[in-house]
Every structure is written in C-alpha cells, then in structure tokens.
Amino acid sequence: MSDGTGEREETTLFGDHSETTHLSDVEAVQFLDTTLRDGEQAPGVSLTPDEKARIARRLDRADVDYIEAGSACTGPGERETISRVTELDLEATVTSFCRGIQRDIDLAMECDVDGVNLVVPASDRHVTEKVGTTRAENVGATRELVGYAKDHGLWVEVIGEDGSRADLDYLEELLGAAIDAGADRVCWADTVGHATPDEAVNAVSRLSELGPISTHTHDDLGLAVMNALASVAAGADVVHGTVNGIGERAGNVAIEEVAIALDHGYGVETLALTEVYDLAELVANTTGTQLPPNKAVVGQNAFTHESGIHTDGTLKDEAMYEPYPPETVGRERRLALGKHAGRAGVEAALRERDVEVDDDDLDEIVTRVKKIGDRGKRVTDADLLAIAEEVTGRERDRRVEVVDLTTVAGGGTPTASITLEVDGEERTEAETGSGPVDAAIEAVQAALSH
Structure with a gap:
C-alpha cells in the first residue's frame, strides 16, 4: 500500500497470516519456465527445434533457472526439439515433462536432459478415473519412479497433478513419499485454475514442511498471479509459468507479471527484467499468439499515453502515470496521437522527430490530429510528419525513398524485390516470406541492413 508519497507502508495481506512470510522478507524466488511445453499446448501452437532453441536462449539470457523443454514421450519430433535445447549448454537446468511411467524417464534421458518434471495423479478424479489405480498403488509407484530417476543422476521434481482439488492429507502423503525417495522438490499444481489464494496458502504452507516446493498456477479464475504470490508467501521458492501467460484454456501464470510484482512491490529480484520485453516479443511472434494491447508489462499500451492530461503530466514527471520506468522491463515510453491528444x-x-513549429502551426497540427482521431484512426508517425509538412510548408529531408517494389504471390513461394535509395545510394534486395507483405518487409530489412 502506498502512503501517497510513493513510499510503501507495511502491508498486512502477506506476513500477518499465521502461515505466510511477508514477501519483502523472502530471500529468493526462482522460475521454472514451461513455455516450450505447457505453453506449446495452447491451440494452434507448434514449435520447431530451431524455434525452441531461440526461445530457450532468450530464457537463459533472462536468468530463468529451469526450462522445461518439452515432453519426450510425445514422439520422435518432440525428442528432437528437446535435444536441440539440451545441446545449447545453457546455464539453466533443462528438463522434460514425464508421466508416471518409467518409459517416459528413459525417453527423457535419451534427450540428455538435466532433470525431469515427474507428473503423477493427485486428486481422486485423476488417480481412479484417469489412471485407474488406487491411492496406495499410486504412492508406491511414485516412490519407485523417483528412485529410478535419481539412480540415473537426474534432478527430479514431482508434481501432484490436479493437486488443488486433491484431498490435502493424501497429497501430503504422496509428495512426502516422493521427498523420502530422494526427489529434489515437489510442486503444488493448480492444474485447472480452480484454487483461491486462501486455498493456495493452506496447501503450500503445509506442503512446504515436507521440503523444497514449487507452485504451478493457471489463470482460469484470473487469479494466477495472486495464487503464485500467495504460494511464495506460504513457502514456495520456485514459480512455474510461461512467457506472456500462454497455455491451455486461459493460460498459465505469466512469469513477467510475477517477476515485476515481486521486484517492484516487494524488492525481490528474480529475472533479468531488461530482457523481458524482447523475450515476450519473440514468443508472441514465434507462436503466433499476439499480445493483447493492454497486457501488463509487455502489452503495446503498457507505457503508451494518448490522453492530453496524462501526456502533459508524464512530460512534467515521468512517474506521474506509470508505476515504474519502462526501461525496467526493456521498454520505451510512447506518446500516442489521436482524438485525446493534447498540445503538449x-x-x-x-x-x-526534430520538427520545430511556432505556436500557430502547432495549434493547427493539433486540430488536424484530433480530426483524424475523431474518425477512429490512430495517427502514425508518417501521418504526423505529413501534417507538419503541409501546415508549415517545409519539406523534411528524406533519407530513404522507395524506387521500385515488386511482389509475386500465387502458386509458388511469395517473393518481393525492392529498390531503395538510402542517403543517395540505391540498394536492391529480394526476399521470400509467408506472404507478399511479409516478403516485402524482409526485403526492406535486408536493404536497410547494408
């Protein structure tokens, strides 16, 4: 809670509860990123080995501690993608998702992973209806699988699937057996996004007494971040999540949101936050799951100001309408122009853009900008410069001119050829793409990169 000066008063949400620690007193929180496994389970997402490798490198650059690279049991293609990640020699611990089957562990080892995320049924719905076993048999099988994985030198985390709907006494017995068998840590999983923060605190605080514990939350109730923070306060020191929160149904918790909440709200450092935006853009573009404009931390509008009042205030004091500087997460502040734009x-x-105008010209430019905005359109940089030219009667220097552009689409691969004049020098490039526009963009970038 803020006292109005920007300084924080002591909060009572976490810490005063008998089963929690104040988040500002938490020593360390790590992340296990499952973008390459749980995130890829979002409808329509399928990553190639090279794509997984590119994302894994950026995750490692962002100081993510654990990377779940996939599920080795899926098939040969998936094992190839996991192997591509393990070949990168990353600082992060690279793991594979494994079901409660010894063969899954064997397949994971073929990919040379550092460890496994061993997922075993926890709720009666999963134990009896899905797997068709008994509680006792499930505990015994889990103990044997952990021992097998540890005997082969693997880091092991045991996840009780559907743990938030499991009988807590049984979940404690199951995960306790895993710790006794040598598991490095266990994980409370809110598999279907069912839990409330109260339930997260109750379960995680109790399970944390067994040993190191992680938390895995989903956003079906819009509580993924809150449940992750509640879990950390209750004793979890590893948070599972995905970049941008992609995943099945409503998605997983977004690691960038938990990271900034811990850093800005409680002074707990986790990720290399300046890497967050480029990582988010890479995942969005690679998966085809574009970011909502109003997405926290990485959405287009997160540090964009259009309202005249907000823009004027921000120009006077950058903290006026922002919780933290955009540079914290690798962003830049942007002033958008439209119907709400003001003179400032x-x-x-x-x-x-190095355009100086007098007061009369500025008034006319503002009027024209608002007219465009009133038609429901956004005023681009090109629009603004064109308006300024027309109002002032001064042409700006053009460093880049399009001399020729040809695109070809249809039966074959879309291609584009472009000739640009850059600072008086002609440059011609041809590129292919997923469509004629994509090919043209690739050709422009190639020409400008000389």
Missing part, C-alpha cells in the same frame, strides 16, 4: 503531447512528438 503533439509538441513533444514533433520535437522527438
């Missing part, structure tokens, strides 16, 4: 915002946008 338009003037600042022009100044950023």
Whole structure:
C-alpha cells in the first residue's frame, strides 16, 4: 500500500497470516519456465527445434533457472526439439515433462536432459478415473519412479497433478513419499485454475514442511498471479509459468507479471527484467499468439499515453502515470496521437522527430490530429510528419525513398524485390516470406541492413 508519497507502508495481506512470510522478507524466488511445453499446448501452437532453441536462449539470457523443454514421450519430433535445447549448454537446468511411467524417464534421458518434471495423479478424479489405480498403488509407484530417476543422476521434481482439488492429507502423503525417495522438490499444481489464494496458502504452507516446493498456477479464475504470490508467501521458492501467460484454456501464470510484482512491490529480484520485453516479443511472434494491447508489462499500451492530461503530466514527471520506468522491463515510453491528444503531447512528438513549429502551426497540427482521431484512426508517425509538412510548408529531408517494389504471390513461394535509395545510394534486395507483405518487409530489412 502506498502512503501517497510513493513510499510503501507495511502491508498486512502477506506476513500477518499465521502461515505466510511477508514477501519483502523472502530471500529468493526462482522460475521454472514451461513455455516450450505447457505453453506449446495452447491451440494452434507448434514449435520447431530451431524455434525452441531461440526461445530457450532468450530464457537463459533472462536468468530463468529451469526450462522445461518439452515432453519426450510425445514422439520422435518432440525428442528432437528437446535435444536441440539440451545441446545449447545453457546455464539453466533443462528438463522434460514425464508421466508416471518409467518409459517416459528413459525417453527423457535419451534427450540428455538435466532433470525431469515427474507428473503423477493427485486428486481422486485423476488417480481412479484417469489412471485407474488406487491411492496406495499410486504412492508406491511414485516412490519407485523417483528412485529410478535419481539412480540415473537426474534432478527430479514431482508434481501432484490436479493437486488443488486433491484431498490435502493424501497429497501430503504422496509428495512426502516422493521427498523420502530422494526427489529434489515437489510442486503444488493448480492444474485447472480452480484454487483461491486462501486455498493456495493452506496447501503450500503445509506442503512446504515436507521440503523444497514449487507452485504451478493457471489463470482460469484470473487469479494466477495472486495464487503464485500467495504460494511464495506460504513457502514456495520456485514459480512455474510461461512467457506472456500462454497455455491451455486461459493460460498459465505469466512469469513477467510475477517477476515485476515481486521486484517492484516487494524488492525481490528474480529475472533479468531488461530482457523481458524482447523475450515476450519473440514468443508472441514465434507462436503466433499476439499480445493483447493492454497486457501488463509487455502489452503495446503498457507505457503508451494518448490522453492530453496524462501526456502533459508524464512530460512534467515521468512517474506521474506509470508505476515504474519502462526501461525496467526493456521498454520505451510512447506518446500516442489521436482524438485525446493534447498540445503538449503533439509538441513533444514533433520535437522527438526534430520538427520545430511556432505556436500557430502547432495549434493547427493539433486540430488536424484530433480530426483524424475523431474518425477512429490512430495517427502514425508518417501521418504526423505529413501534417507538419503541409501546415508549415517545409519539406523534411528524406533519407530513404522507395524506387521500385515488386511482389509475386500465387502458386509458388511469395517473393518481393525492392529498390531503395538510402542517403543517395540505391540498394536492391529480394526476399521470400509467408506472404507478399511479409516478403516485402524482409526485403526492406535486408536493404536497410547494408
């Protein structure tokens, strides 16, 4: 809670509860990223070995501690993608998802992973109806599988699937047996996003007495971040999540949201936050799951200001309408122009582009910007510069001119050829793409990269 000066008063949400620790007193929190496994289970997402490798490198650069690279039991193609990640020699511990089957552990070892996330049924629904076993047999099988994996030198985390709907006494028995058998840690899993923060605290605080514990939350009730924070306060020191929160149904908890909440709200350092935005963009573009504009931390609008009042305030004091500087997460502040734009915002946008205007011209430019905004359109940089040229009667220097552009689509691979004049020098490039527009963009980037 803020006292109005930007300083934080002592909060009572976490810490005063008998089963929690104040989050500012938490020593360390790590992340297990499951974008390459749970995230890939989102409808329509399928990653190639090279794509998984690119994402894994960026996760490692962001100081993610554990990377679940996939599920080796899925098939030969998936094992190839996991092996591609393990070949990168990352700082992170690389793991494979494994069901409660010895063959899954063997397949994971073929991929040379550092460890396994061993998922065993925890709720009666999963124990009896899905797997068709008994509680006692499930505990015995889990103990044997952990021993087998540890005998082969693997790091082992045991996850009680559907743990948030399991009988807590039984879940404690199951995960306790895993710890006794040598598991490095256990995980409380809110597999279907069913739990409330109260339930997370109750379960995790109790299970944390067994040994090191992780938390795995989903966002079906919109509580994924809250449940992750509640879990940390209750004793979890590893948070499972995905970049941008992608995953099945409503998705997993977004690691960037938990990371900034811990850092900004409680002073707990986790990820290399300056790497977060580039990582988010890479995952969005690679998976085809685009970011909602209003997405916390990494959405387009997170540090964008259009309202005249907000823009004017931000120009006077950057913290006026932002909780933390955009540079914290690798972002830049952006002033958008539209129907809500004010004089200060338009003037600042022009100044950023080295365009100086007098007061009368500025008034006319603001009027024209608002007219475009009133038609429901966003004023782009090109629009603003064109308006300024027309109002002032001054043409700006053009460093880049399009001389020729040809695109070909249809039966074959879409291609584009472009000739640009850059600072008086002609450059011609041809590229292919997923469509004619994509090919044209690739050709432009190639020409500009000389």
